[in-house]
Amino acid sequence: MRALRVVAGVLALSVAGCGLVPAPSDDGAQDRRPQKSPDVVTRSLDDVERYWTGEYPKISGGKKFQAVTGGFHPYIEKSAPLECGGQSAGYQPNAFYCPDGDYIAWDAQNLIPQLQEDYGPLLVGVVMAHEYGHAIQARLGNTGQQTVVLEQQADCFAGAWLADVQAGHSAAFKKPAAAQLDDTVAGILMLRDQPGTPAVAEGAHGNAFDRIRAFQEGVQQGPAKCAGYEAGNLQVTEVPFSTEQEAASGGELPYEDAVNLLAQDAQAYWTRTFPEITDEQWQRVDVIDAGQAPDCDDPDAAVEDQAYYCPSPDFIAFDTAKLGPQLYDRIGDFAVGMVFGDLFARAVQDRRGESTTGKTGQLTVDCLAGSWTNDLLTGEAGDERIRLSPGDLDEAVAALLAFGDAGNGGPSAFDRISAYRKGVLEGTGVCV
Ligand SMILES: [Zn+2]
Incomplete structure (x- = not known):
């Protein structure tokens, strides 16, 4: 990204x-x-x-x-x-x-x-x-x-x-x-x-x-x-831990589980949701470790070497060795979720023929990332599914603050949090 x-x-x-x-x-x-x-x-x-x-x-x-x-x-x-x-x-x-x-x-x-x-x-x-x-x-x-x-x-x-x-x-x-x-x-x-x-x-x-x-x-x-x-x-999302086990772990998954399960859930979410907004099937997008990613044909996509979506060839790159642990240790597991939310949303926008650049593009991406969070909050909880735990929404906010680029004239964290929250509270329909 x-x-x-x-x-x-x-x-x-x-x-x-x-x-x-x-x-x-x-x-x-x-x-x-x-x-x-x-x-x-x-x-x-x-x-x-x-x-x-x-x-x-x-x-x-x-x-x-x-x-x-x-x-x-x-x-x-x-x-x-x-x-x-x-x-x-x-x-x-x-x-x-x-x-x-x-x-x-x-x-x-x-x-x-x-x-x-x-x-x-x-x-x-x-x-x-x-x-x-x-x-x-x-x-x-x-x-x-x-x-x-x-x-x-x-x-x-x-x-x-x-x-x-x-x-x-x-x-x-x-x-x-x-x-x-x-x-x-x-x-x-x-x-x-x-x-x-x-x-x-x-x-x-x-x-x-x-x-x-x-x-x-x-x-x-x-x-x-x-x-x-x-x-x-007043919509209040603050909730207590649901089990003693969750309280003991602070709701944090082990790092590797977090990476795998979040990527898997985002893929499943867009497989269900993409046809609803485009009438097209979702083509699975591979998530590749950034160190092993092939060259990206789109020169704009891979400006960051740690986490990005590449439209051609079609893949998501994520640095599981450095960026991932850094986000996980300093903020928490859902900071990783925020990054995946963003990367999958970029794939969605690209496949819809919509821009992911500039302020409008970024804010739509944030809203779509929020719509996946909405599904984690409100969707059916299958046995295989991850769920949000208390603190996760704050971790998303912390990640958006860390990515905020207002000092360089980019979209502010203030605006990004606002767009993300719209998706979280109202779901996909409000973003597209
Ligand atoms: Zn007060």
Whole structure:
């Protein structure tokens, strides 16, 4: 496939246990520069208030926006945050809205400097817009819902604010470049729930797939869409592990099984599905180890030597010795699935006489890859079939972030994730 580059920062990340608490970093807290954060945070919060001053009346039936009355409170390890609801949890690398005191607090020593350093100031703005989203919920009288609904609504509100930044209205941030936006989405991935968290769990925020959906809905559709979130209309893909065995393995197949079974399942899926969209039979496409692949007659196809679809002679090449293990070890088995999804979708597009290049071509490929994922999620589960396990959708998202090429003017991960999700949630028909 094209543009298969591995972004170290994304792949190297370790995954947070819960909510806004990232995994502890190796280096000591003294290396952080706390003086850097209050600036960005306060500027962000002021800007979020500017945003809601204009937008809140539109989603509240004309009621005027009221800023938080309890203020903004940075804290550090030595000064634990204020009490919230009569309790102080002590120091946590966290950011939160306290409904009791109507204030927003954040760890200015570790969390915020770390997020800013790893993902850029815009993610700090998004985190603060998320926390402010909880204050908006309180003002709307909308807090009696499941945690995962409230968290995704806050993500959606944060996305709505970001759209306003993109529109050039912000005093805190310039219009972000596509690559900055992708870094911000990578930050949301890092803040996901641990795979296997049930969506109904206390404190569940959502897997990255769902949280990014909520965030993107806010960006694309605005705050009224977010305000309408409730359990009945919110599609939640976060599921617990189904067996103890699955929980023990984290839902990860052994590497070689993953490669073989994923390729086999993709082949079977397109054998069933291709005739439905073209009236033609699917011709089996061989998957060959990249090291043993024949020359490809199409000079454009084999620009990457690790994974590509070659139309003539017709085959898929996949580097099982290097690229495969790298994706598997750093992200997980379904990162391999994402690559196969892409390669088979390229074969589909080529056989349909459709382009796989440029932004439109890539996004259709991503959507078709998503349609196979949809089948893994919802299709009949035969004995021979693999199934998605908790965490797999997030692995697909992580892979798309790693392949994102926005910095070079290619399709952004933001757009690719959006196209992939369309296929995952709605199936093949929505892609072609
Ligand atoms: Zn939250």
